[in-house]
Amino acid sequence: MVNELQSWLLSHGLNEAGSVILSNVFSLAALVLLSLVINFLARRFLLSVVHYAVARTEAKWDDYFVERKFFSQLAHLVPAVGVYLAVPIIFSESPTLVTSLTHGIYIYIVVVSVLSIDAFLNAVHDIYMHFDVSREVPIKGIVQVLKIIAYLIGGIFIISLVLDKSPFFLISGLGALTAVLLLVFKDVILGFVAGIQLAANKMLVEGDWIEMPKYGADGEVMEIALTTVKVRNWDKTITTIPTYALISDSFKNWRGMKDAGGRRIKRSLLIDIHTIKFCDEEMLARFAKIRFISNYIEQKKQELAEFNSLYYVDNEMLANRRRLTNVGTFRAYVAGYLKNHPSIRQDMTFLVRQLEPNEHGLPLEIYVFTNDTVWANYEGIQADIFDHILAILPEFDLSVFQVPSGNDFKSFLSNSASQKS
Template identity: 25%
Template sequence: MRKFWILALCALGLFVNSTLFGQEQEAATPAQEVAQEGQTFSEVREEALQKFSQLTDIDLGGNSGARLFFFFLLLFGTFVARKIVVGIYVRWFHRAAEKTSWAFDDKLIPAMTGPIGAMVYVIGFFLSISILSLSPTMDVVILRIFQASTMTVLFWGLLRVVDVMAEVMVDVAKERDHSVYHFIPLIKKTARIFLIVVAVVLVVQNLGYSVGSLLAGMGIGGLALALAAQESLANFFGSVSIVADRPFKVGDWIQVGSKVDGDVEEIGLRSTKVRTWSKSLMTIPNKVLANEIIENWSRMPKRRVKQYIGVNYSTSPENMEGLVEDIKKLLREDEGVNQDFILVNFTDFGESALQILVYYFTSTTAWLPHMDIRQRVNLKIMKAVEARGSSIAFPTRTLHIEGGLPQLSGDE
C-alpha cells in the first residue's frame, strides 16, 4: 500500500511539473526572463494562482485536475478514516463491555473489527469514485458493485455474530451441564450455510441478475441437480431430526443394528462418525440414523447384571438357603452395587445344577469399572459357596442301568 501511494504522488508531481512549467519554459524568451526578474512578490503570487487555476481546468477524459485531486484526497482520507473509526469503536465499546458481566460483548467487539473496517473502505471508495466524471454505464456498474459489496460486508458481520453466539452458547451449556452443547457446532454450520446461501442470492440480485429467471432457465440441468441433491437433502433433514430428538451426543456409546457399535466422535450435517471398539472410524449417513432404532448405552443410569449360579445337587436344602442369604448379604455390603434393587433366589433345578438367580445393578455405567465390580462380586460368591461346603457345578450326566450288566457268554 505504501508503494502505491509513493507511485501515485510521483505521478501527480510529474503531471504538475509538466503542466505548470513545461510549456511556459519552451515559450519563454530572453526578454521575458529579464522582465520576470523584476517582478514583485505580489505579481509572482498572482501568477502562481493563475497557473493553479489553469491546472484545475485541465480535462483528462472528462475529469478535471480538481476532480482527480479530490479523488486521491478522499482515497487517502478513506485509509485514515478507517483507522480512526476502528480505533474509536474498539476503545468506546471495550469500555462499555467492561461494565457488563456478559461474555458475548467481550468476544463480539474484536470479531466485528474486520467487517466495520471493510465497511469504511467500501463507503470511502464509493465516495471517491463518485467525484469522477464517468459514463452512465460505468455509473450503473459502480453502483451495483457498491450494493453487492455492502451486502457482502453485512453478511460477513452476521457470520461473525453467529460464530460468537455459538461459542458463548457452548460455554454456557458446558457450565450448566446441558447435553445440547454437543449439537451447537451442527446448529452453527447450518446457520452459516443458510446465511451464505441468502447472501449469494442477494448479491447476485443486486448485481442486476434475476435469480428466479436463472433458476427457471436451468431446465433439465436444474432437474438433474435436484436429483443429485436428493441424498444430501435427506441427510440434512436427518441431521435436523437428530438435533430435535437428541437421541445421542458426542461421546455417547451407541449401538445401531448389528454393525454400528461404538462411541460418537462427530455429528455433521451429512453424517455421524462413530469410533468402533476395534478403533476403526465408521461414517453413518444421518438419514440412516434418523430411520433406525438407536440404543444409547451411555444413557443408562445404572448397569444391569443378570446371571445364574449353578451349585451341585449334593447341596442340602439348609446349605442352599444359607447360601442365598450369604449372596444377598455380600451384595448389600459391596460399595459398587446399587442398593435400589437386589434379587437373589433359588429358581430352578437344572440338568446338572441347582440354579440360583443373581440380579443386581452396578452404580457405575462405565464399562471397565462395571467389569471390575462384577469380578469382585463373583469372587465373593465363589468363597461363599466354598464356605457352605458346596461347589460350583459343571455339566455332568449320571447313567443308571436297571437289572445290572448283562451276562456275556461265548463258545469255548
C-alpha cells in the first residue's frame, strides 16, 4: 500500500525522498484515523452493549466492574488489535517500520492490560467488602500486593520490548538486585506480613476502636492498607500507623467490649472518715423507709438481734454489740440502687466495695457494666448514677471528702476573727 502511494506521488513529479516521507506520513495518518474509528465503534457499540447488559441483570457484583471502568479499559484493546492487524498490510514494504510500530503496539497492550488488572482488582475488593467476612479478614493489603506485582511485571515487559530482550533475561538479572529490592520494598514486605498476621489472628478489623498512645491514636480504624493503618481519632484528626507497628508494639482494642455488650464503670467515691458512725434507732427507722434497703434493714436487725442474744452480749455496753454502720448501710443502698437500674447489666461483674482507706478518706468503688456501649450514652448513664449517689449521701449522715480550697481557709479565718472579737 505504501509502494502504491509512493508510485502515485512519483508520477506527480515528487522526488523519491520526498515521496517516501510523504507516503509514510499519509500511511501513519491513515493508521491513526483507523485506530480512532475502531476505538469509537468499540466504545459506541460494544461497550454500550456491555453496559446495557450489566444494567439489566439483577446481580450487583457486575455493577462494580462498570464503576471501576474495567470494561472501559478492556475496550482500549480493540483498536490495538485492529492496528496490529493493519500494520503489516499498510507497511508491507517497510519491515523496520512494521517492527517499530508492532513494538509500540505491544507496549500499549501491556499498559492497557495492567490498567485493566488494576480495575479488576478494585472491583473484586469492592465486591468482597459487601460480605460479612470482610470485617474480620480485610484483603486490601493483598490486593495492593497483587497490583504491585502486576505493575512490576508490566514494567519488565515494557523494558524488554524497548531493549529487544527476553523478559526472562531481565528477571534473571533481578537476582543480583535482591538486596536493593529488599531495602526498597522493606515497608511493603513488613506491611504484607503484618497484614496477614492481623487478619489470621483477627487482631484488627475496620471499625474497631483502638488506643495506641505511642502514635497518638485513639479512635476508630478507617482503613487497613498494605503499609499503613488509618485511625480517625475522636477529635476528628487522622493518625496513620505503620501496619507492622501493630505487630511489633502493643495496642488496646475495644472490640471485646462491643462484642460483650457491656461497658465497665469503675469509679470510686471518697467518703470522709469522720462522718462514719454506728446507726442508732432513729437512723434505722429512717433508713427502713428507703425502698431499696427496707428489706435489708429488717433482715439485718433480726440477724444482729439473734447474734447478740445468742452470745449474751451486754446491751448496756454498745462496743460489745454488733451494730449497723451508716457506711455499710449506704453501701447496701448503692448495691440495691444499681441492681434496680435499667441500664446496668446484672449478668456481668457487679461489685460495690470498699478500698483501702487513705489520707483522702474511705474509697467506695463501684465496679459494674452498662448495657449500652455507645460512648455518649455510657457517659450519660455513669453521670446520672453518680449524680444520684452524691445527692443521696447526706441522707446517711455521710459526706464526701474534699481538699480544702481557698474559700474554706478564708471562711475559717473569718470565723476565727469574729470569735476573738
